[in-house]
Amino acid sequence: STGTGEYEGRGRQAAMRYVGSLIPYRVAMHVRADSRINSITDLKGKRVSSEFNAQKTIARIIEAHLANMGLGYGDVVKIPAPNVVRQAEDFMSGKVDVLFFALGSAAIKQANASVGGLRVLEVGTSPDAIKRTQALLPGAYVMQVAPNPALDGITKPTNLIAFDMVLITNAKVSDDVVYRVAKALHDGKEDLVATFPPFALFQPQNMAKVLEGVPLHPGAMKYYREIGLAK
Structure with a gap:
């Protein structure tokens, strides 16, 4: 998101938002x-x-x-x-x-x-x-x-x-869409594992862990607050 390191010269990605850790x-x-x-x-x-x-x-x-x-x-x-x-x-x-x-x-x-x-x-x-x-x-x-x-x-x-593999979105994506995506991921581990077995390592309770330099999307924050994963 900072436009540094391997992304030097591409500019800061100010609209990048974090949905959750997978x-x-x-x-x-x-x-x-x-x-x-x-x-x-x-x-x-x-x-x-x-x-x-x-x-x-x-x-x-x-x-x-x-x-x-x-x-x-x-x-x-x-x-x-x-x-x-x-x-x-x-x-x-x-x-x-x-x-x-x-x-x-x-x-x-x-x-x-x-x-x-x-x-x-x-x-x-x-x-x-x-x-x-x-x-x-x-x-x-x-x-x-x-x-x-x-x-x-x-x-x-x-x-x-x-x-961690993480899910990233854009600030322009609606709060409702991101809220529903975060909820579907959090509640859908069984289906995720059936589709992609490495999701057996998925810990839904860790979805809101901090990603340095990238703010949580408000839609994700709303959901995590509702279920007690964020304050």
Whole structure:
């Protein structure tokens, strides 16, 4: 909304409004299961995808993982990639040593089958580690993920970086429309999960959590006040 960072030069988006927080987007750095890389700190001097000219936020998220453990892009060998698809191809062909992707994604399943297994690199949970992460990725947090057959690379409870997927609208959208959308989401978890299984992680009671820099739409605020999620 501020027109900074990857959106430099596009101007401040003053009409942007927040409707609510939905589900955590869990991301991780993956290595081959037989790799000698056992932690993010071991990535020093290793080949890591960079640039991402077609998906600039990906480079920032990878940098946040490195920063979590006190590293930066200056500590690794940067291998430019335009997007995450090319990055996955480079990982499977051995051109890079680590693969960043959303946990449990189709690309991770493909890479897991291609290289004979993956292993997720855990992030740090100290206040300093989280502070370094959030300096690059505001709103990010660390969550622990348990082993699950659907999640390749997770063999034990593992701390990962996550950030919330949120619903954004425009200030010009009517209060009534946004009110009804917020209510439908809050009351409709069962239907949402049936349509898109990752909504199993949806916590309706967290919909009104603060999104730094983006004000709640009045229609959403009205609904959250009615049900006690906002004052």
